[in-house]
Amino acid sequence: MGLLFTPGLMSVPAFLCLILGCLTSSLTPLTAAADTSTAYMLLEDYDFPMGLLPKGVVGYDLDKSTGKFAAYLNGSCSFSLEGSYQLKYKSTIKGSISKGKLTSLQGISVKLFLFWVNIVEVVRNGDDLEFSVGIASAYFPIDNFEECPQCGCGLDCVNGQVRKLGTNPFVSSS
Template identity: 70%
Template sequence: MMKSSIALLCVLLYATVSHASRQKDQKLTAYDVLEQYDFPVGLLPQGATGYELNTKTGQFTAYLNGTCSFSIESYELKYKSTIKGVISKGRLTKLKGVSVKVALLWLNIVEVTRDSDELQFSVGIASADFPVNNFLQSPQCGCGFDCNNSQENNGDVVSSI
Protein backbone atom coordinates (compact mmCIF):
# COMPACT_ATOMS: atom_id res chain seq x y z
CA MET A 1 0.00 0.00 0.00
CA MET A 2 2.80 2.40 0.95
CA LYS A 3 4.72 1.73 -2.29
CA SER A 4 1.65 2.37 -4.47
CA SER A 5 0.93 5.63 -2.59
CA ILE A 6 4.51 6.82 -3.11
CA ALA A 7 4.37 5.81 -6.79
CA LEU A 8 1.09 7.69 -7.24
CA LEU A 9 2.53 10.73 -5.50
CA CYS A 10 5.60 10.64 -7.77
CA VAL A 11 3.43 10.40 -10.90
CA LEU A 12 1.26 13.32 -9.77
CA LEU A 13 4.31 15.40 -8.89
CA TYR A 14 5.93 14.65 -12.26
CA ALA A 15 2.73 15.52 -14.13
CA THR A 16 2.40 18.82 -12.25
CA VAL A 17 6.04 19.83 -12.84
CA SER A 18 5.88 18.71 -16.48
CA HIS A 19 2.68 20.72 -17.10
CA ALA A 20 4.12 23.84 -15.44
CA SER A 21 7.31 23.50 -17.48
CA ARG A 22 5.34 23.20 -20.74
CA GLN A 23 3.27 26.29 -19.89
CA LYS A 24 6.42 28.29 -19.13
CA ASP A 25 7.95 27.19 -22.45
CA GLN A 26 4.90 28.39 -24.41
CA LYS A 27 5.94 31.96 -25.12
CA LEU A 28 3.21 34.52 -25.51
CA THR A 29 2.66 36.10 -28.90
CA ALA A 30 2.76 39.84 -29.57
CA TYR A 31 -1.03 39.66 -29.80
CA ASP A 32 -1.25 38.10 -26.34
CA VAL A 33 0.84 40.97 -24.99
CA LEU A 34 -1.49 43.54 -26.55
CA GLU A 35 -4.47 41.84 -24.91
CA GLN A 36 -2.69 41.78 -21.54
CA TYR A 37 -2.40 45.57 -21.80
CA ASP A 38 -6.09 45.97 -22.76
CA PHE A 39 -5.59 46.53 -26.50
CA PRO A 40 -7.28 44.64 -29.33
CA VAL A 41 -5.07 42.35 -31.41
CA GLY A 42 -5.87 44.31 -34.58
CA LEU A 43 -3.37 47.02 -33.65
CA LEU A 44 -0.63 44.75 -34.95
CA PRO A 45 -0.55 43.16 -38.37
CA GLN A 46 -1.50 39.52 -38.61
CA GLY A 47 1.62 37.44 -39.04
CA ALA A 48 3.93 39.33 -36.67
CA THR A 49 7.09 37.23 -36.47
CA GLY A 50 8.02 38.05 -32.88
CA TYR A 51 8.32 40.63 -30.16
CA GLU A 52 10.38 41.83 -27.21
CA LEU A 53 8.93 43.22 -23.99
CA ASN A 54 10.70 44.69 -20.99
CA THR A 55 8.05 44.33 -18.30
CA LYS A 56 9.84 46.79 -16.00
CA THR A 57 10.09 49.69 -18.47
CA GLY A 58 7.25 48.76 -20.85
CA GLN A 59 9.59 48.88 -23.87
CA PHE A 60 7.76 46.88 -26.54
CA THR A 61 9.06 45.93 -29.98
CA ALA A 62 7.12 43.90 -32.54
CA TYR A 63 8.69 42.45 -35.65
CA LEU A 64 7.00 41.98 -39.03
CA ASN A 65 8.37 40.01 -41.97
CA GLY A 66 8.49 43.17 -44.09
CA THR A 67 7.00 46.60 -44.58
CA CYS A 68 3.29 46.89 -45.19
CA SER A 69 0.86 49.44 -46.60
CA PHE A 70 -2.86 49.46 -47.29
CA SER A 71 -5.95 51.67 -47.23
CA ILE A 72 -8.87 51.52 -44.84
CA GLU A 73 -11.77 53.81 -45.63
CA SER A 74 -10.13 57.18 -46.37
CA TYR A 75 -6.85 56.40 -44.58
CA GLU A 76 -3.61 55.09 -46.07
CA LEU A 77 -1.37 53.33 -43.56
CA LYS A 78 2.25 52.17 -43.57
CA TYR A 79 4.03 49.84 -41.15
CA LYS A 80 7.80 49.43 -41.00
CA SER A 81 9.17 45.96 -40.33
CA THR A 82 9.95 46.96 -36.73
CA ILE A 83 7.37 48.69 -34.54
CA LYS A 84 8.54 50.15 -31.21
CA GLY A 85 6.87 51.87 -28.29
CA VAL A 86 6.30 51.92 -24.57
CA ILE A 87 3.25 49.94 -23.49
CA SER A 88 1.23 50.20 -20.31
CA LYS A 89 -2.37 49.37 -19.46
CA GLY A 90 -4.47 51.07 -22.16
CA ARG A 91 -1.62 53.25 -23.41
CA LEU A 92 1.03 52.89 -26.11
CA THR A 93 3.42 55.85 -26.22
CA LYS A 94 6.60 56.82 -28.06
CA LEU A 95 5.34 54.75 -30.96
CA LYS A 96 7.66 54.41 -33.96
CA GLY A 97 7.12 52.56 -37.22
CA VAL A 98 3.47 53.31 -38.06
CA SER A 99 2.37 56.24 -40.22
CA VAL A 100 -0.87 57.51 -41.72
CA LYS A 101 -1.40 59.70 -44.77
CA VAL A 102 -3.39 62.84 -43.97
CA ALA A 103 -4.12 64.98 -47.02
CA LEU A 104 -0.75 64.88 -48.83
CA LEU A 105 1.42 64.35 -45.75
CA TRP A 106 2.61 61.15 -44.11
CA LEU A 107 2.44 61.56 -40.32
CA ASN A 108 3.79 59.21 -37.68
CA ILE A 109 1.28 57.79 -35.24
CA VAL A 110 3.04 58.48 -31.93
CA GLU A 111 0.49 57.37 -29.35
CA VAL A 112 -2.52 55.09 -28.99
CA THR A 113 -4.70 55.24 -25.88
CA ARG A 114 -7.76 53.26 -24.91
CA ASP A 115 -10.68 54.90 -23.12
CA SER A 116 -13.46 52.37 -22.53
CA ASP A 117 -14.61 51.23 -25.99
CA GLU A 118 -12.68 53.91 -27.91
CA LEU A 119 -9.11 54.02 -29.20
CA GLN A 120 -7.48 57.40 -29.75
CA PHE A 121 -4.66 57.63 -32.29
CA SER A 122 -2.39 60.67 -32.00
CA VAL A 123 0.03 62.08 -34.56
CA GLY A 124 1.20 64.71 -32.07
CA ILE A 125 -0.64 67.75 -33.39
CA ALA A 126 -3.97 65.99 -33.91
CA SER A 127 -5.79 62.83 -32.94
CA ALA A 128 -8.74 60.72 -34.03
CA ASP A 129 -11.00 58.34 -32.10
CA PHE A 130 -12.24 54.98 -33.38
CA PRO A 131 -14.31 52.20 -31.79
CA VAL A 132 -12.29 49.30 -30.38
CA ASN A 133 -14.52 46.97 -32.40
CA ASN A 134 -12.83 48.25 -35.58
CA PHE A 135 -9.62 46.51 -34.44
CA LEU A 136 -10.83 43.05 -33.50
CA GLN A 137 -9.29 41.67 -36.70
CA SER A 138 -6.44 42.79 -38.91
CA PRO A 139 -6.67 43.81 -42.57
CA GLN A 140 -4.14 42.48 -45.07
CA CYS A 141 -1.25 44.36 -46.58
CA GLY A 142 -2.08 45.80 -49.96
CA CYS A 143 -5.84 45.28 -49.71
CA GLY A 144 -6.99 46.16 -46.19
CA PHE A 145 -10.45 44.68 -45.57
CA ASP A 146 -11.30 44.61 -49.30
CA CYS A 147 -9.24 41.51 -50.05
CA ASN A 148 -10.50 38.90 -52.46
CA ASN A 149 -10.83 35.68 -50.42
CA SER A 150 -9.19 33.66 -53.19
CA GLN A 151 -6.17 36.00 -53.26
CA GLU A 152 -3.09 34.48 -51.71
CA ASN A 153 -1.25 36.37 -48.99
CA ASN A 154 2.13 35.76 -50.72
CA GLY A 155 3.89 36.06 -47.36
CA ASP A 156 2.81 39.68 -46.90
CA VAL A 157 2.24 40.91 -43.40
CA VAL A 158 -1.36 41.58 -42.46
CA SER A 159 -2.02 44.92 -40.79
CA SER A 160 -4.43 47.28 -39.09
CA ILE A 161 -4.82 50.74 -37.62
Protein backbone atom coordinates in the same frame (compact mmCIF):
# COMPACT_ATOMS: atom_id res chain seq x y z
CA MET B 1 15.50 2.42 -14.65
CA GLY B 2 16.98 4.86 -12.10
CA LEU B 3 20.37 6.40 -11.58
CA LEU B 4 22.89 4.29 -9.70
CA PHE B 5 24.91 5.99 -6.98
CA THR B 6 28.26 4.46 -6.21
CA PRO B 7 29.88 6.25 -3.24
CA GLY B 8 33.43 5.74 -4.47
CA LEU B 9 32.84 7.22 -7.93
CA MET B 10 31.06 10.51 -7.15
CA SER B 11 30.82 12.75 -4.10
CA VAL B 12 27.40 13.48 -2.61
CA PRO B 13 27.48 17.22 -3.57
CA ALA B 14 28.44 16.32 -7.16
CA PHE B 15 25.65 13.75 -7.25
CA LEU B 16 23.11 16.33 -5.98
CA CYS B 17 24.29 18.84 -8.60
CA LEU B 18 23.83 16.20 -11.29
CA ILE B 19 20.28 15.41 -10.10
CA LEU B 20 19.34 19.10 -9.79
CA GLY B 21 20.82 19.76 -13.23
CA CYS B 22 18.70 16.99 -14.75
CA LEU B 23 15.57 18.23 -13.02
CA THR B 24 16.18 21.85 -14.02
CA SER B 25 16.86 21.00 -17.65
CA SER B 26 13.71 18.90 -17.84
CA LEU B 27 11.60 21.73 -16.37
CA THR B 28 12.98 24.51 -18.56
CA PRO B 29 10.93 23.64 -21.68
CA LEU B 30 7.73 23.64 -19.61
CA THR B 31 8.47 27.10 -18.26
CA ALA B 32 9.39 28.42 -21.70
CA ALA B 33 6.24 26.95 -23.23
CA ALA B 34 4.08 28.61 -20.55
CA ASP B 35 5.65 32.01 -21.41
CA THR B 36 5.12 31.78 -25.17
CA SER B 37 2.53 34.16 -26.47
CA THR B 38 2.08 36.30 -29.52
CA ALA B 39 2.24 40.05 -30.02
CA TYR B 40 -1.53 39.92 -30.52
CA MET B 41 -1.99 38.29 -27.11
CA LEU B 42 0.30 40.92 -25.60
CA LEU B 43 -1.96 43.68 -26.93
CA GLU B 44 -5.00 41.97 -25.40
CA ASP B 45 -3.18 41.59 -22.05
CA TYR B 46 -2.86 45.40 -22.00
CA ASP B 47 -6.54 46.01 -22.95
CA PHE B 48 -6.00 46.65 -26.66
CA PRO B 49 -7.63 44.84 -29.58
CA MET B 50 -5.35 42.63 -31.65
CA GLY B 51 -6.36 44.46 -34.84
CA LEU B 52 -3.91 47.28 -34.05
CA LEU B 53 -1.27 45.10 -35.69
CA PRO B 54 -1.51 43.67 -39.20
CA LYS B 55 -1.45 39.92 -39.85
CA GLY B 56 2.03 38.51 -40.14
CA VAL B 57 3.82 39.62 -36.97
CA VAL B 58 6.63 37.07 -36.63
CA GLY B 59 7.79 37.94 -33.12
CA TYR B 60 8.15 40.54 -30.42
CA ASP B 61 10.32 41.59 -27.49
CA LEU B 62 9.03 43.05 -24.23
CA ASP B 63 10.89 44.42 -21.23
CA LYS B 64 8.22 43.96 -18.55
CA SER B 65 10.01 46.26 -16.10
CA THR B 66 9.92 49.28 -18.47
CA GLY B 67 7.12 48.35 -20.88
CA LYS B 68 9.40 48.88 -23.87
CA PHE B 69 8.52 46.58 -26.74
CA ALA B 70 9.33 45.82 -30.35
CA ALA B 71 7.13 43.87 -32.78
CA TYR B 72 8.59 42.39 -35.96
CA LEU B 73 7.05 41.88 -39.39
CA ASN B 74 8.66 40.05 -42.33
CA GLY B 75 8.95 43.39 -44.11
CA SER B 76 7.26 46.73 -44.40
CA CYS B 77 3.51 46.72 -44.83
CA SER B 78 0.95 49.15 -46.23
CA PHE B 79 -2.79 49.11 -46.87
CA SER B 80 -5.91 51.26 -46.95
CA LEU B 81 -8.80 51.09 -44.53
CA GLU B 82 -12.34 52.12 -45.40
CA GLY B 83 -11.00 53.47 -48.69
CA SER B 84 -9.72 56.65 -47.06
CA TYR B 85 -7.05 55.88 -44.44
CA GLN B 86 -3.70 54.75 -45.80
CA LEU B 87 -1.39 53.14 -43.24
CA LYS B 88 2.25 52.05 -43.36
CA TYR B 89 4.06 49.78 -40.91
CA LYS B 90 7.84 49.44 -40.92
CA SER B 91 9.29 45.97 -40.41
CA THR B 92 9.97 46.87 -36.75
CA ILE B 93 7.44 48.69 -34.60
CA LYS B 94 8.70 50.04 -31.25
CA GLY B 95 7.25 51.84 -28.29
CA SER B 96 6.19 51.53 -24.67
CA ILE B 97 3.10 49.69 -23.49
CA SER B 98 1.11 49.96 -20.28
CA LYS B 99 -2.52 49.21 -19.43
CA GLY B 100 -4.57 51.04 -22.08
CA LYS B 101 -1.66 53.12 -23.38
CA LEU B 102 0.87 52.79 -26.22
CA THR B 103 3.40 55.63 -26.18
CA SER B 104 6.60 56.67 -27.96
CA LEU B 105 5.51 54.68 -31.00
CA GLN B 106 7.87 54.33 -33.93
CA GLY B 107 7.24 52.55 -37.22
CA ILE B 108 3.55 53.32 -37.90
CA SER B 109 2.42 56.19 -40.11
CA VAL B 110 -0.84 57.40 -41.61
CA LYS B 111 -1.38 59.55 -44.67
CA LEU B 112 -3.19 62.80 -43.89
CA PHE B 113 -4.04 64.71 -47.05
CA LEU B 114 -0.70 64.74 -48.92
CA PHE B 115 1.64 64.00 -46.00
CA TRP B 116 2.67 60.91 -44.10
CA VAL B 117 2.72 61.48 -40.32
CA ASN B 118 3.78 59.15 -37.54
CA ILE B 119 1.25 57.76 -35.09
CA VAL B 120 3.02 58.39 -31.79
CA GLU B 121 0.43 57.31 -29.23
CA VAL B 122 -2.69 55.20 -28.86
CA VAL B 123 -4.80 55.49 -25.72
CA ARG B 124 -7.86 53.45 -24.81
CA ASN B 125 -10.73 55.57 -23.48
CA GLY B 126 -13.57 53.20 -22.62
CA ASP B 127 -14.84 51.77 -25.90
CA ASP B 128 -12.81 54.19 -28.04
CA LEU B 129 -9.18 54.37 -29.12
CA GLU B 130 -7.51 57.77 -29.43
CA PHE B 131 -4.77 57.89 -32.07
CA SER B 132 -2.33 60.79 -31.75
CA VAL B 133 0.07 62.10 -34.38
CA GLY B 134 1.49 64.66 -31.95
CA ILE B 135 -0.36 67.83 -32.87
CA ALA B 136 -3.73 66.20 -33.59
CA SER B 137 -5.67 63.13 -32.56
CA ALA B 138 -8.74 61.18 -33.65
CA TYR B 139 -11.08 58.77 -31.89
CA PHE B 140 -12.34 55.49 -33.32
CA PRO B 141 -14.58 52.79 -31.80
CA ILE B 142 -12.58 49.86 -30.46
CA ASP B 143 -14.89 47.50 -32.40
CA ASN B 144 -13.20 48.68 -35.62
CA PHE B 145 -10.03 46.84 -34.53
CA GLU B 146 -11.32 43.36 -33.72
CA GLU B 147 -9.91 41.97 -36.98
CA CYS B 148 -6.26 42.25 -38.04
CA PRO B 149 -5.77 43.97 -41.40
CA GLN B 150 -3.67 42.23 -44.03
CA CYS B 151 -0.70 43.85 -45.73
CA GLY B 152 -1.59 45.00 -49.22
CA CYS B 153 -5.37 44.83 -48.88
CA GLY B 154 -6.32 45.83 -45.33
CA LEU B 155 -9.69 44.36 -44.38
CA ASP B 156 -10.93 44.05 -47.99
CA CYS B 157 -9.07 40.84 -48.80
CA VAL B 158 -9.92 37.79 -50.83
CA ASN B 159 -7.04 35.32 -51.15
CA GLY B 160 -4.51 38.03 -50.27
CA GLN B 161 -5.79 40.44 -52.93
CA VAL B 162 -7.99 43.52 -52.66
CA ARG B 163 -11.59 42.43 -53.03
CA LYS B 164 -13.05 43.70 -56.30
CA LEU B 165 -16.16 45.73 -55.72
CA GLY B 166 -19.14 45.19 -57.97
CA THR B 167 -19.27 47.18 -61.18
CA ASN B 168 -21.45 50.25 -61.36
CA PRO B 169 -24.23 49.73 -63.94
CA PHE B 170 -24.43 53.51 -64.49
CA VAL B 171 -20.84 53.81 -65.69
CA SER B 172 -20.10 52.91 -69.27
CA SER B 173 -16.69 52.14 -70.73
CA SER B 174 -17.73 52.93 -74.30
